Amino acid sequence: MSRSLKKISMLAMVSIMALTGCASANKPAADPGKSDETEFKVSAEPVTLKFYVNVTRLSPVEYNMFFVEPLKKKYPHITLEKLEGNLEKLVLGGEMPDLIFSDNDWHMPLRILDLPADLTELVAKSKLDLNKFVPETVQAIRNLDPNGKELQGIPVTRNAGALFYNKDIFDKFGVAYPKDDMLWSDVLELSRKLTRMADGVQYIGWDPRFPDHIISPYTQPFVDPKTNKALVDIPLYRKILELFQAHYDIPGIVSGKSYAYAEDVFIKDKRLAMQADWVLKILSQLLEAEEKGGAPSWDLVTNPTFEDKKGKGRHALSDMLVITKRSEHKEQAMQVIQMITSQESQMLMSKFFRIPVLNDPEIVKAFGTESPLLKDKNxxxxxxxxxxxxxxPNIYDKEVQNLIRNMRAQMALNKKDINTVLRETQEAADKKIAELMKQ
Incomplete structure (x- = not known):
């Protein structure tokens, strides 16, 4: 979103208050004689929860398999109504979701609209045990509150990085397959061997995707929270851009206006030998292509790193369920969360290649076992x-992230040197933040 927190939040609040008739003002005051530590009792009266998928990929099959059908069995009184369209327009039009399926990387737009409720009290009342989750997934969500007090979502599944590769291209050129625990320098060397023209086809050894993907294991903010200045012209991005420059210097990588080769070139064209990316994104597209008989012969290895982050994964990316502040059915929404984070549901999702959030070795071990297309994969x-x-996170993160990603074109197409790209991007990011702060 390009507007400032103040402007959007005010617009959203005015609209919501008008639509709800300030319902909260009509609620009776809490009885001081009653304890907050009441038993978690939820009405079994039929209720419809409005459900919105923010940015996380959730196919219709997964939606039915993981949410709709289990709810019919576990909580038949709860029905989900899936909302479609732009979230801001839905909210301002009176379509307030009860539950939002999102992730921690895209949580700030929800905060800008003042949507996420603090689930701390509901978690206590429902006796949801947060210790059963992979600790990093809960911490990633706790970290979304700058004050470190609120819990604005519950992890449902998680994501991770990996290097996918096309075995046919490696076989064609007689190059050994990638291995676990590789460094980016190893990937670059493989790319030099695999980027070549053969039989009239330009093969590309590797696509590094985005600088913010490479920087992920470093827990590096986009914006300094104290100064509201972008953090772009720093030694770490210089190190990453040196890797990008070495990549662009390989003959055949930059051709005309082509310099970035994403999943289409990897999956459909089958000309890209290696791509490091978020697992669930690429895996779902590969499996979809495989079912149609059009995917490459592929496998995967651990996400490459620099030497100083060897053995470290990308930052914790938690798919999460958010209950909205103005939902009138928070308890029923928590029942949905209880269901989806149960051992039974987590085992089901794991078997169908959703990475589970429960800290249970048996559930992790079951990953992908119900998909024959994943047989013999690493x-x-x-x-x-x-x-x-x-x-x-910072409310200006996405603005800075977009500018950071544009550094690739500045180097590959406009032939700008690293010093110039870092300086100009820093200046552009600071200018953009200053403009947004004035709105």
């Missing part, structure tokens, strides 16, 4: 590295 690479901590 699935252990996905969870071999523990996730690293996430930095505290």
């Amino acid at each position: 699935l252990a690479a996905i969870t071999k590295y523990a996730p690293t901590p996430t930095p505290t």
Whole structure:
């Protein structure tokens, strides 16, 4: 979102208050004689919860398999109504979700709209045991509150980074397959061997995707919270851009306006030998292509790192369920969360290649076992590295992130040197933040 927190929050609050008739003002005051530590009793009257998928990929099949059908069995009084469209427009139009399926990387737009409720009290009342989760997934969500007090979501599944590769291209050029625990320098060397023209086809050895993907294990913020200045022109990004520059210097990588080769080139064109990315994103697309008989012969290894982060994973990325502040059915929404984080549900999701959040070796071991398309794949690479901590988010993160990603084109197409790219991007990011702060 390009508008400032103040402007959007005010607009959202005015609209919501008008639509709800300030319902909260009509609620009776709490009885001081009653304890807050009451038993978690939820009405079994039929209720419809409005459900919105924010940015996390959730196919119709997964939605039915993981949410709709289990709810019919476990809580038949709860029905989900899936909302579609732009979230801000839905909220301002009176369509307030009760539950939002999102992730911690895209939580700030929800905070800008003042949507997430603090679930601390509901967790206590429902006796949801947070100790059963992979610790990093809960911490990633706790970190979303700058004051460190609120819990604005519950982890449902998680994501991880990995290096996917096309076995056919390696076979074609007689190059050994990638291995677990590689460094980025190892990947670069493989890319030099695999980037070549053959039979009229330009093969690309590797695509590094985005600088913020490479920086992920470092827990590096986009914005300094004390100064509201971007953190771009720093030694760490210089190190990363040196890797990008070495990549662009390989003959054949930059051709005309082509310099970035994502999943289409890897999956559809089958010209890209290696791509490091978030597992669930690429895995779902690979499996979809495989079912249609059009995917490459692929496998995966651990996400590469620099030497100083060897054995460390990308930052913790938790798919999460958020209950909205203005939901009138928070207890029923918590029942949905209880169901989806149960051992039964987590085992089901794990079997169908959703990375579980429960700290249970048997559930982790079951990952992908119900998908014959994943047979004999190096699935252990996905969870071999523990996730690293996430930095505290800032409302200007996405603006800075977009500019950081644009540094690739400045180097590859405009042939700018690293010093110039870092300086100009820093200046552009600081200018953008200053403009937004005035709105």
